[in-house]
Amino acid sequence: MSASNCLTANAWICGEYLRTRREELIDATLQHVAITGTAVVLAVLLAFPLALLARRYRRLTGTVLTLTTVVYTIPTLAMYALLLPVFGISAAVVVCGLVLYSLTILVRNMLAGLDGVPEDVREAARGMGFGPGRLLFRVELPLALPALMAGVRIATVSAVSLTTVGAIVGNGGLGNLIYSGMDSLFKAQVLTASVLCVVLAVVADVLLLGVQRALTPWVRARDGRGGRRRGGATDPGDGGDAPDGGDGAVTPGGGGGPDPLAKPANDDRPIAAGAPGARQEAGQ
């Protein structure tokens, strides 16, 4: 009895709400994940050739970076509104907006990651007879991976949060629940959806961190030795930490003070560094 009272009393936290609206919550969460996931995957696929192009034609680099900065400055609501005439009221508006925002982060980080590959390593690979393709996929890309993944993590966490605004076109995943909850002053719905959003972001970040570690086992092996290097973990804007700051390897303690003027050291920092890219991102 008391359980259903929390609905009538419009409490912030309500078990009855969770039970009765389970389907609705799951649907919204799934939509949220689908929108965010599609956007980030598309953005990664697009960012890769863009970063390669920008690297190949140096003159393009400045243009690409300026353009991405401009895109990032556009507020979400405006972005979705601007895309409205192109796609009509649909999930495509939100996905496209998120792709544009994610590209900004990803292209920058990929470029920084690729730039961070030491020339010596490249030289050595060439000397061993690596062609450009093999050099890229076997040497440069793996070395740029920490930076790349740092970018993916920032982009994903941001996208999870920005998806909520998609409620304006009815495709905001959990944002839809927040939006309708606001109109009906339904506190439990608003709070539950908000918390789920944050949880999604944290879970996504931790999962991606796991992927990053699985993909770059050598970084970990070196962790013990390089773990106490300066920099890295404490960078503002460093993607190297979970939003909750909960993942051990990258807690600030792991890496001394922030070092804004240091050049992005290549990749001989632990994951914490999230790497050159995160640094570049942070304008270090």
Added chain:
Amino acid sequence: MNAFLDAWTWLTTADHWAGPGGIWTRLGEHLYLTGVSMVIACVLTLPLALWLGHTPVASGGGGRGKRLGSAVAVNITNAGRAVPTFAVLVVLMLTPLGEGGVTTPTVIALVLFALPPLLTNAYVGAAEADPDVVEAARGMGMSSRQLMLRIELPLAFPMVMTGIRTATVQVVATATLAALVGGGGLGRIITAGFANQNTAQVVAGAVLVAALALVVEGVLVVAQRLLTPGRGTGARDRAAREELPAEGREDGARAVGAPSGTA
């Protein structure tokens, strides 16, 4: 493309600029919200950030203070990225704070989202003040307070300004969301357009909001350049060195606050 032409027509109609719901009024509201929030955020954050950046040096270089500062900076930054502004706004609206109107919750949300870039940048600026210079100043017999105000603050200034710029652009962007909860500001033009199913107005509002964000960004870049102390001397090199990163920082820090930043 038609929608964009219609939007242009909407924008060039004099009626849409004047009056209580006109563009000028909305722009005024937008700037007011931004200004109030930024002042509050700066007052709350900058002293704390400078203190966090200063502490370890004063206490004889023990790493603890610095680590504390770093921990605060990193975690607040990451939290800022993960928490959706829109959600915070709506939650605040439904608390007793929202009963008095939309302005208070909006300002609180804006202040919250201005904190991470302000705090991290100012903190890093102060914490990274050249140790030799700090050492020299202490050798000259400067007190802790003098050290903070006369050495670390000026040295941190470019970073503080970067933080202010980033935060302001973010707040301008976030103030747009106030419209979603029924507040004022330019976002209102967009939401009103949605309500009337007037795509031209939606697009026109979006153009205005985007333009405002870009103009504010541009103005602050120039202001930062003009205000940086000691430019034209050796500091110019430093400024120049920071130029490229500053570009990146902007994004990084915005990535920091990205959820709110672009929200």
